[in-house]
Amino acid sequence: EAGVAQSPRYKIIEKRQSVAFWCNPISGHATLYWYQQILGQGPKLLIQFQNNGVVDDSQLPKDRFSAERLKGVDSTLKIQPAKLEDSAVYLCASSPNHAVAGRYEQYFGPGTRLTVT
């Protein structure tokens, strides 16, 4: 079974530029998550989709970040314009359904390392 795919693996941009990340979850997984992992910290949830609907985006900086999951499969996360503090690894994860009572494992992709200069 193929895992969660992400691209690109690395991206370097200048501040105020825009960038987009792509995620392809495991086939059949209804729930998709985007996390931000700043160096030296644990991942922080940015947004959670159930199929193509948003379940939780309370920690997404909506003035500059946006995400979509068209057709309930692939997802893109965009930053526009980027700031220096956006330098981080952006992780995508998927699970068969809501992680109710820890019943469903979240499967993580390898991440995209973003450097903003």
Next chain:
Amino acid sequence: GNSVTQMEGPVTLSEEAFLTINCTYTATGYPSLFWYVQYPGEGLQLLLKATKADDKGSNKGFEATYRKETTSFHLEKGSVQVSDSAVYFCALLNQGGSEKLVFGKGTKLTVNP
């Protein structure tokens, strides 16, 4: 709010040494608890989990017991190997809320031959 506190790293051990990585949590209700591992250049992988008090999660020689009275979920392994070198994250998921994982900051383990 929900939070996880892990022991500060990095941790450096010799092969076959005993490992403990401390993890304590703060949560409303009765969370599920997890340990994730991140090997160099790879994504996070679930190592083990426990969903209720006194449960013991185990995998690949690692163990952790959900202790409600001390709000802890310490990771242990009796004899570490070089291949265990990685970053370990403790995490919780609260039932009935937005069902999002809350992670600790991670502990980097290096095992020398």
